[in-house]
Amino acid sequence: MKKELVSGLPKLWAHNPAERLECPGCQYPLITRIVYDVIDELGVEGKTILVNSSACGYGIVLTTSVDAMFPNHGQGIDVATGVKRLLPDCFIISFGGDGDVAAIGAGAFVNAAQRAEKYSMIMVNNGHFAMTGGQLAPTTLMGQVTTTSPEGRGPAMGYPARMPEMIATVQGTAYSARGAANNPANFLKTKKYVKKAFQKQIDNVGFSFVEFLSACPTGWHMTPQESIKWVEEKMIPTLPLGEFKDVDTLD
């Protein structure tokens, strides 16, 4: 009997375990797997440039075998604009944490969409600032304890940001969705979202955006299993999965 590989290392893989420093059970690499595989499926690998400004993503995104950029926290959105404008034929993905997109980079994010920049943005939402030690992020859920909301997030600290819903109202946005990988079905659905988002870029329609809810067991002080449950039972009810915009022309 012959064996055929069904699934293994993601496509676009630079075999370098030294650079793979994510925590056990971290779901971050699942979205990178999705992104890498979709790039491969769309056949755009040779012209892809990944721009990563998500903090925990630094080591994780470095596993790619394609051109990559690592600007500072919050800058990846504008930096991607710079790359895409100079290389309109290239395929540009910008990765950001929820801190990047919803906090420090929110102005860049809104304006990239307003200008209808033709690249794709992935926001990895792990509900807090993981790299710096688990502070409140705009996406933090109500009641969630972080190092800067030690009593849990209360209304005095505002309410969880819903970026895909918000950016869907901007005319320059071609596609906006929220996915997760709390189970295999949602993993596969998220992959579909990502593929659609990327196709908008290929078709030069407009700005495309996918938020990914990502379990962070270490940062949340949970077992991996508890962290998946948290995504399911806490995050998804507040931050529903699905598509919020999907158009083929912006006019």
Next chain:
Amino acid sequence: MKKELVSGLPKLWAHNPAERLECPGCQYPLITRIVYDVIDELGVEGKTILVNSSACGYGIVLTTSVDAMFPNHGQGIDVATGVKRLLPDCFIISFGGDGDVAAIGAGAFVNAAQRAEKYSMIMVNNGHFAMTGGQLAPTTLMGQVTTTSPEGRGPAMGYPARMPEMIATVQGTAYSARGAANNPANFLKTKKYVKKAFQKQIDNVGFSFVEFLSACPTGWHMTPQESIKWVEEKMIPTLPLGEFKDVDTLD
């Protein structure tokens, strides 16, 4: 026969013509009149602090008789947060141009709403950066000629920002609307919007926001009459007047 004053100088007026340096036909002072009069009607004059970071608003807002602040372009949103947090019993209005709110201050704007800051924000949309000589703003209409879109805004420069629609999607926003003063009826409707927005602050509900479409005859190189027509025939169809969010609790 006795005479009774029906309408004259706005309330909260500091009689100082030297500081009134707006261009002939500029509609900016109409929104300040609305704001001043509503503050007076709500009886909060004594605890009002105006924060202005709109550029042409500098001279215009200086006409108030209440405490006022003039931080730099783009900063008025965060500055208002600082003032309100330290003086929660005071009544804080932040004025911004479309450049302030939709461009340089977009991140501050989105995050003030996300944190449900309890003050009121007025955005004066004159469709371009007036003070610096009429450059493209995120709100500039398609086809509109500015000094940085000399051939008219085309899709390569993105699409007009719709801030009230966008900010309405943020949970921390209590109120969001768009008004104009292209005719007396809309002037009065805008005044109602402003009053509602201010009431949200008084009731401590959340962030409140009103956009005001403002004719800028000088900057647009039009007569005042042409500029009113432009508001009516070009701006309003793209940026419809009305309320986009009005809630009494954020949960």
Next chain:
Amino acid sequence: MDKSVSKRADLIIAGLGGQGILMGGKLLATAAMSLYRCSLWLPSYASRVRGGPSECTVIFSNDDIDSPILSKAYAVILVDPPQLKLFEQRVRSGGYLIVESAGLNETIERKDIKMLSVPALNMAVEMGDRRASNMILLGVYLGVADSIPVPIVEEELNRRFAKKEKVRLLNLNAFRKGLEEAHKLAA
């Protein structure tokens, strides 16, 4: 100024925003390019106020132009008469202060300079457009200073307004009126 050698000329035009101050100066400076090795135009206007004080410096020279800023100039064109006393001080000894007469109700004290009071606004209104007054004053200046041959200025003027025939004609006529006026005044 020695009209034949013409090694350097300088001029301040002062008034209010909207009076064509900056445009007039730039026109001269551009025209001067073909004649002088160096030519310089420096505008100066209030930043926030539309319609506030406005001023420009024009210098042409065959030597290097060092300072772009003039403490004093050979000629000052003052379109806003209330500022007379201020600009009296900015004329170099032996030079000219050319001033709009409408609204002028004082005179200068200095004996070492000449003041030419020109009813440019009235003349312009008579010509059909008050906005042409700046060209009249420019004409007066060239009439007395002769720093650039008239045809060169007219050529530049024609080039600048090539696409707006009515404006071109208006300005050209105003300029010529100013030259005439200069000769009258000089006489």
Next chain:
Amino acid sequence: MDKSVSKRADLIIAGLGGQGILMGGKLLATAAMSLYRCSLWLPSYASRVRGGPSECTVIFSNDDIDSPILSKAYAVILVDPPQLKLFEQRVRSGGYLIVESAGLNETIERKDIKMLSVPALNMAVEMGDRRASNMILLGVYLGVADSIPVPIVEEELNRRFAKKEKVRLLNLNAFRKGLEEAHKLAA
């Protein structure tokens, strides 16, 4: 070190993140506060990597503590044996290198320091929780260095874990096991 005068003691604890390196050092430094005029704890850990190299410096002294950084210390506790060669160099002459024996398969070359190899991990597993191994090593250190009286350390330990009785007991017992082990090794 002169145990009776005890003017200054210092210590480096090194290992990997998650081995309780930083906590152990801070416990000692806090306990030392009541005894010494000065006490200092300086952590040092890799920024990006969870589980990377981790190290802390502990100094107590009745004199001012100048440098918070030690080129060498009287004692080094090494929880990560593969780094033996590196830390052999960081022990002061006459001092101790206390090293976890599980995974240790070399020895030191220097003759002027003493190496104590301690099966702390095994001992901790026997006690029911591998995470207690750091307290065992701390006990060994105090057993040989005697820089702080045992009751003071135990008091601090009890305070720190006051709210978690099981953890408190585990750590206290581990610490005492370490002390015993030190006496065995010293014997």
Next chain:
Amino acid sequence: MGERLFVIGNEAIGWGALNAGCDAYMGYPITPQNETTEWFAKEFPKRGKVFVQSQSEVGSINIVFGAASTGHRVMTSTSGPGWGLMQEGMSHLANGELPCVISLVQRGGPGAGTTRHGQMDYLSATRGGGNGGYKNIVLTPASVQETHDFVQLAFYLADKYRNPVIVMTDGLLGQMAEPLELRKLDFGSLPEKDWAVRGRANQPDGVRRVVTAMQGLMPTPPHPPYAGFLDLLKVLNEKYETMKEAEARYDTYMIEDADLIIVAYGYTARVSKESLKIARKDGLKVGMIRLQAVWPFPYEIITEMASKGCRFLVVEDSLGQLLEDVRIGVQGKTGVHLLGALARHDPSDGGMILPDSVLTEIYRLME
């Protein structure tokens, strides 16, 4: 000795602020100062004080602008890239003459550099990294206790001069724990903040207040603030000159007979002192000037010692920034040497300058 806490430098900033009567903190997380932000998140709300986690450092500094305008004592803290982002705001605070405290916990740069420690923001802190030329006092503590005390001093100086004051440490001092005696320091009385906005009904004179970053100054009543630009410059210049006269701070150690003087601040000053003492035991005439403030800079003492023929060794964890000031002071009279960041002992981002390296350099220079 009173009750002492055992806390890290980043927490001492919080305790110092509390003892200074600070009312509000606004900040954004960045390593290695996160414990400061977290301290305020934990300790301030429960005391009814204001904690705002901003959306960025541009946000922090502008929220500070608003908060400081109300006359309350307010502060923020940051590091590295966050400090870079605050430069425009610093300039506007200077223009508006708004008192506030910025805790700057230096890390290594440029760019994201290392999240650990470094002394690489000296020039941007002392020269006004932002636009337009402004000055602020920069205090440089070297211990946990001094950090706590200097934060209080900083609030006092900020109010005294109506100017931002920076307390500059580094990741090493921030992460390091030492005993801290909590104490409220009294520096004397201060004028009323009669320029603050608080709503006209709350102004004793019923006259509006205006705060602006546009053309300088918040003249106390009568407003309006139309002081010309030149007036702003004159006022600022006078203030800066006064600060230069009055606020230089340093301590000296065995400089009287020294042939070589080490100039340093913060962690490298402590490292250097250890080496210096060893060298002294060896009979080498080494002394030290430890800077407790790096702006204003005590050029006079440097010039004086240089005139006596002393040579200088600058020990700083950078490519040579403090070095520039020492050179200005020395005026070419003697030699100035640098032991800088290239002497970090470890190629990874954890390296620091060790006592051994300083000692070796002392011996090399004294040979």
Next chain:
Amino acid sequence: MGERLFVIGNEAIGWGALNAGCDAYMGYPITPQNETTEWFAKEFPKRGKVFVQSQSEVGSINIVFGAASTGHRVMTSTSGPGWGLMQEGMSHLANGELPCVISLVQRGGPGAGTTRHGQMDYLSATRGGGNGGYKNIVLTPASVQETHDFVQLAFYLADKYRNPVIVMTDGLLGQMAEPLELRKLDFGSLPEKDWAVRGRANQPDGVRRVVTAMQGLMPTPPHPPYAGFLDLLKVLNEKYETMKEAEARYDTYMIEDADLIIVAYGYTARVSKESLKIARKDGLKVGMIRLQAVWPFPYEIITEMASKGCRFLVVEDSLGQLLEDVRIGVQGKTGVHLLGALARHDPSDGGMILPDSVLTEIYRLME
């Protein structure tokens, strides 16, 4: 003489960029440099080149980061508060060693100050206003032609050193019109930009490229960029030292026999030269050093002239920034005087330093 345009300094920046083969401009409006932004908006799209109006100066500088990473020639321009906002980005560009050009048209500060002109960003431009200690060449033209030429030089130097280069003028030079001869300058050949990202299929060697602002450097292949932090510092230090050696630029005027030397750059250099010529006619031995670059700074020539006993007069429209560098050069050997922004002739924001003021100061000093 070839065909000449009559353009203002802000437009000359555009023409210079075009002649340098600049591919992209990104910027945000701010007075007094709006004509630059507008020039690119008008001239670049129709030539198939990239113009992006960013949402802020933080946006500008980060879009520059992205654009420069592709190996194209890119630039931005700004002034005052916009410059303040770019500081963090400048630091990251330095870390990533990305070549690009920043046109800085100085206005008066601090804060929003005046929108007119000033020379108040000298220190933040030369000292690295942002975090972490970095250096960049700062070219300071004094005419429209020189502005155009120096923009081309800036692009060359940026590529040569893989470092941002600043062209620093001011509102006055920016608004002033002079004849401009368009000419393409040739500075010699440059290495391939083999480090640039462009998609792996477009890399001749098929190996990925990595650009980072995190821990320095984009080593040309083989990657990865895991140079340690210390390695980054060493590389940067070496580069900065090379620039210091090679890139100081100035011209001198009648300094040989001078008793007093004026040091200035930009508009105040031109103003000063006029006064100097008058003073010379009067027999006063005044000379001038006009700086064409303010970083690196030509300390040697200053020291040399100071050693001969020359005194110095610094003329700059600030409270004394260039002054610091001249002091470093003079080394206390002779006197250094400042004619600064307090000598602006007009209390409003329009004031400038007039030739008369400089002349008076020369006479005062030469009395």
Next chain:
Amino acid sequence: MAKGEIVIDEMYCRGCGYCADFCPKDCVAIQEDKFTPQGYPLSSFVRPEDCTACGICSFMCPHHAIEVYRYVEE
């Protein structure tokens, strides 16, 4: 019959004409041959008889140049 009257302040009027545009009774008009001290064309209360004292000309005036009074029976 006039229900009220308006007062136009020459110092403030800048001749934009909004009062004339929006007055529902056409009581106000720009006088192209009269100028304000600042040189702008001046607005005038040309048909006082139809004024209803609605206030529109006043609140639509950007330069706050108009006061509107209503006549009230005593």
Next chain:
Amino acid sequence: MAKGEIVIDEMYCRGCGYCADFCPKDCVAIQEDKFTPQGYPLSSFVRPEDCTACGICSFMCPHHAIEVYRYVEE
């Protein structure tokens, strides 16, 4: 009968247990007493017989430690 098989790379596995959680056929389990070289509990292919080669354990593994092979008739 097994439709395929999986290979777990000890070097990569970090014992998070997602493979075990999500394997629809319960073929994978964490062996609490076995450790990876890095010291993490190790995942094992405990019931190979039911494996359908669906690939889930592989793509749900964050650490890319699992390869899934499907048997194909030749």
